[in-house]
Amino acid sequence: MSETIAVITPAYKAEDTIIATVRSVLAQTYPHWQLVIVSDDGTDYAAFLAGHGIVDGRIGQLSSGRIGGGASAARNVALEQLDSAYAAILDADDRLKPQKLERVAAALAQYGIVSTALDVMDEGFAHLRDIAAGPDRALGPGEHKWVNLSMDSMIAWDRAKADGRYDLTMSNMTDLEFLLQLYRTVPASFHLGTPLHDYVKRAGSMSNGAKTTAGMIASKTTLLERLERGHYRLAPGGVEGMAGFLRVSLQAERDFFAALRQNSRALFEDHLEPRLALENRAQRKIIIQIND
Incomplete structure (x- = not known):
């Protein structure tokens, strides 16, 4: 029996980007997924997507109960309500390569945490660089960041082996803090060295202010x-x-x-x-x- 992967997508003023994000999930070669959009701005994203011809029973929506409460709080809302075995994070302006969930699911059968290399792109989806590309390999918590040197929201994990909640007291680096929570009960993760996740660098985030x-x-x-x-x-x-x-x-x-x-x-x-x-x-x- 194939396990369902819940893909958690916080959405705040995401109308300009979320269609491409959702279509990348619909294009997955692995069919056993549910996409959980957490509206953090009061928008009915299900209706918005339907208006663009995107209707699928695997797509659901929750509300964060806030306006601009932040991605961490929105993810926690989903984590409190999900009952799927596996979970993954996808921001509302990023995309998955078609084979990401298939390859992640295969790795999660053995490992509690799976990371993938990134295809870093600009807003027009032009390639800027890869991050963490190379061989597939197991990584201990001491090795992880030396390979995955940035962007830790692209992980997937087996919730029976490791789980946590995002730390709302921190302004930045909550993805890494969450990963450290998972590593408490998982001695090694598995890294897929093929870039399977499109990470979009927005104009305002090309470099730190x-x-x-x-x-x-x-x-x-x-x-x-x-x-x-x-x-x-x-x-x-x-x-x-x-x-x-x-x-x-x-x-x-x-x-x-x-x-x-x-x-x-x-x-x-x-x-x-x-x-x-x-x-x-x-x-x-x-x-x-x-x-x-």
């Missing part, structure tokens, strides 16, 4: 502090690896504005990735010296 950067620094600092005091109880090596990533990422956040002065359209991932590679080489050198 001062307010966004301040929020990122505050949230990453909070996560680092939680890791260091044992809040997440990760598998061996998990705290050290995740904390190491956060330290590099925090320094990258602090230096990002200088990088933007040289390239105003720089992506944060382009700024972060070489720093992670440099830190990796330094750590390998230390290990070799110790073994010698």
